[in-house]
Amino acid sequence: MNRVYNFSAGPAVLPEEVLREAAAEMLDYKGTGMSVMEMSHRSSAFAEIIEDAEADIRELLSIPDNYRVLFLQGGASQQFAMIPMNLMKNRVADYIITGQWAKKAYSEAKLYGTANAVASSADKTFSYIPDCSDLPISADADYVYICENNTIYGTKFHTLPNTKGKDLVADVSSCFLSEPMDVSKYALVYGGVQKNIGPAGTVIVIIRDDLVTDDVLPGTPTMLRYKTHADAKSLYNTPPAYGIYICGKVFRWLKARGGLSAMKERNEAKAAILYDYLDNNKMFRGTVVPADRSIMNVPFVTGDEELDAKFVKAATAAGFVNLKGHRTVGGMRASIYNAMPVEGVRKLVDFMAKFEAENR
Numbered sequence: 280m281n282r283v284y285n286f287s288a289g290p291a292v293l294p295e296e297v298l299r300e301a302a303a304e305m306l307d308y309k310g311t312g313m314s315v316m317e318m319s320h321r322s323s324a325f326a327e328i329i330e331d332a333e334a335d336i337r338e339l340l341s342i343p344d345n346y347r348v349l350f351l352q353g354g355a356s357q358q359f360a361m362i363p364m365n366l367m368k369n370r371v372a373d374y375i376i377t378g379q380w381a382k383k384a385y386s387e388a389k390l391y392g393t394a395n396a397v398a399s400s401a402d403k404t405f406s407y408i409p410d411c412s413d414l415p416i417s418a419d420a421d422y423v424y425i426c427e428n429n430t431i432y433g434t435k436f437h438t439l440p441n442t443k444g445k446d447l448v449a450d451v452s453s454c455f456l457s458e459p460m461d462v463s464k465y466a467l468v469y470g471g472v473q474k475n476i477g478p479a480g481t482v483i484v485i486i487r488d489d490l491v492t493d494d495v496l497p498g499t500p501t502m503l504r505y506k507t508h509a510d511a512k513s514l515y516n517t518p519p520a521y522g523i524y525i526c527g528k529v530f531r532w533l534k535a536r537g538g539l540s541a542m543k544e545r546n547e548a549k550a551a552i553l554y555d556y557l558d559n560n561k562m563f564r565g566t567v568v569p570a571d572r573s574i575m576n577v578p579f580v581t582g583d584e585e586l587d588a589k590f591v592k593a594a595t596a597a598g599f600v601n602l603k604g605h606r607t608v609g610g611m612r613a614s615i616y617n618a619m620p621v622e623g624v625r626k627l628v629d630f631m632a633k634f635e636a637e638n639r
């Protein structure tokens with residue numbers, strides 16, 4: 280077996296301990312004589328899996344009692360439609376455009392009502408987070424929408440926008456469980472789990488109770504109503520059962536490592552190793568305004584496309600894979616999610632320094 284250092288933005292690296300546990304339980308989950316993949320979602324074994332998973336994410340994020348936790352399907356992108364369908368009572372919402380994912384959510388919302396782009400960092404290729412302290416928030420906006428960590432561009436809202444009393448909705452796909460968050464500041468937070476938590480397809484939605492209602496846009500399908508899934512405790516239909524099982528294991532892995540404050544410390548230390556190198560060498564540089572840097576996704580360039588390609592090729596051969604930047608940005612991007620060990624980042628930096636010395 281030869282595990283690589285996988286810097287993919289998603290689907291991404293998962294904790295080796297979790298993968299080993301899942302492998303050990305593959306043929307016979309806790310004496311049931313079957314895999315979790317083969318099990319009824321109405322069985323007592325699966326009930327325990329999903330109930331434990333919910334209890335553990337509630338504990339990790341200190342989710343207040345007036346919020347529901349939903350394990351849904353359709354990935355993060357399905358939420359781009361589900362959010363307006365369920366929340367756009369006045370058919371008005373304000374979007375802050377800080378990258379591709381926010382832009383996609385914004386375009387989707389326009390199918391259902393008036394979506395206003397109240398701020399954007401498109402003018403500088405999304406390399407910064409706009410000042411959101413005094414935005415022209417619409418008086419009748421049903422919510423203000425952000426993508427909190429911009430997976431492609433490597434920026435993060437380190438301060439939440441001033442929504443002037445409006446509900447805040449956030450896509451946290453690529454920073455989910457990377458650090459503590461105050462859920463009570465949001466009306467709804469959601470994330471596709473394949474960035475930092477589990478297998479693609481599963482999406483976790485944390486939604487304030489009062490937004491779980493039948494008062495949705497006309498024509499909203501049963502499957503796309505939050506209330507359908509909240510009422511059925513995420514078991515309205517067959518849920519992404521195996522995905523939920525792996526998420527549950529990752530939650531326990533996080534708890535065993537001291538929870539999200541400890542994770543934040545580790546993630547900051549890991550990111551600092553890479554950013555310090557980027558700030559102090561002569562070949563590579565980060566592409567983002569330092570104050571808005573993400574600790575999860577780190578884009579960087581040499582400034583020479585041929586050299587970028589040469590680097591990616593050499594890195595891949597050395598076991599540092601998926602470092603090619605997003606097709607819209609070019610260059611490189613190292614995604615260093617929770618499960619990327621600190622040695623992975625240290626060794627990457629050593630490799631970059633060696634590459635720099637050999638290609639000067």
Ligand SMILES: *Cc1c(COP(=O)(O)O)cnc(C)c1O
Binds near residue numbers: 357
């Ligand atoms: C990856 C990603 C998405 C899209 O996720 P899918 O599950 O593929 O729909 C949306 N938002 C953010 C921030 C992402 O990183």
